[in-house]
Amino acid sequence: GNSVTQMEGPVTLSEEAFLTINCTYTATGYPSLFWYVQYPGEGLQLLLKATKADDKGSNKGFEATYRKETTSFHLEKGSVQVSDSAVYFCALKHYGGSQGNLIFGKGTKLSVKP
Amino acid sequence: GAGVSQSPSNKVTEKGKDVELRCDPISGHTALYWYRQRLGQGLEFLIYFQGNSAPDKSGLPSDRFSAERTGESVSTLTIQRTQQEDSAVYLCASSPFRQAQETQYFGPGTRLLVL
Numbered sequence A: 001g002n003s004v005t006q007m008e009g010p011v012t013l014s015e016e017a018f019l020t021i022n023c024t025y026t027a028t029g030y031p032s033l034f035w036y037v038q039y040p041g042e043g044l045q046l047l048l049k050a051t052k053a054d055d056k057g058s059n060k061g062f063e064a065t066y067r068k069e070t071t072s073f074h075l076e077k078g079s080v081q082v083s084d085s086a087v088y089f090c091a092l093k094h095y096g097g098s099q100g101n102l103i104f105g106k107g108t109k110l111s112v113k114p
Numbered sequence B: 001g002a003g004v005s006q007s008p009s010n011k012v013t014e015k016g017k018d019v020e021l022r023c024d025p026i027s028g029h030t031a032l033y034w035y036r037q038r039l040g041q042g043l044e045f046l047i048y049f050q051g052n053s054a055p056d057k058s059g060l061p062s063d064r065f066s067a068e069r070t071g072e073s074v075s076t077l078t079i080q081r082t083q084q085e086d087s088a089v090y091l092c093a094s095s096p097f098r099q100a101q102e103t104q105y106f107g108p109g110t111r112l113l114v115l
Helices: none
Strands: A003-006 A011-014 A019-021 A023-026 A032-038 A044-050 A056-059 A062-065 A075-077 A086-093 A102-104 A108-113 B005-007 B010-013 B019-024 B031-037 B043-050 B065-069 B075-079 B088-095 B110-114
Touching: A003 A086, A003 A102, A011 A019, A019 A108, A023 A032, A023 A086, A032 A056, A032 A062, A044 A062, A102 B031, A102 B043, B005 B088, B010 B019, B019 B110, B031 B075, B043 B065, B043 B075, B075 B088
Parallel strands: A011 A108, B010 B110
Antiparallel strands: A003 A023, A019 A075, A032 A044, A032 A086, A044 A056, A056 A062, A062 A075, A086 A102, A086 A108, B005 B019, B019 B075, B031 B043, B031 B088, B065 B075, B088 B110
């Protein structure tokens, strides 16, 4: 079946450090891929997405590239800020049948220290 | 415009009681989803509605869980005879279409605690 695996946290970084959160997926066909973020005390919100192979999603300095050959969608940011502290979820979505829902990874908690 | 809203924001109940959770999707969104997020775990899909089609209930964990939606408006998720393992944050999301590339917009969630 379809699944998403992301690196376990928590991840603790100093401000301005480079961030990578690994995400790999298992899916039939061509899913769309997403990163959602949950800031402390807030609801889940979309960070970025990519809908086909080799697409790069980007937002707020974060980037992720849809790599079909490695079934990966790793999240990166060149210089993290304290305000990036949150839980990050990788997810995939299929169209059609009973697979219209998002399938999430378990989340990775990021803490950025000043 | 207004986002997805959910009520109540918090609910504490006793084991064995029934609870009803409400979701107001973004106006015009035909697809509506319910998810559950248990402590320290990712989101689990529960059920989704698309317009007037029969809902996909494949994620409901037991027959104690049910949900309804009238047309393209409000949805209610009902949990009967609650158990302690039902304690979680219940999230509702909506999207304009049920196509793969459409973003889902999440509500703030209802935090349920079963004592």
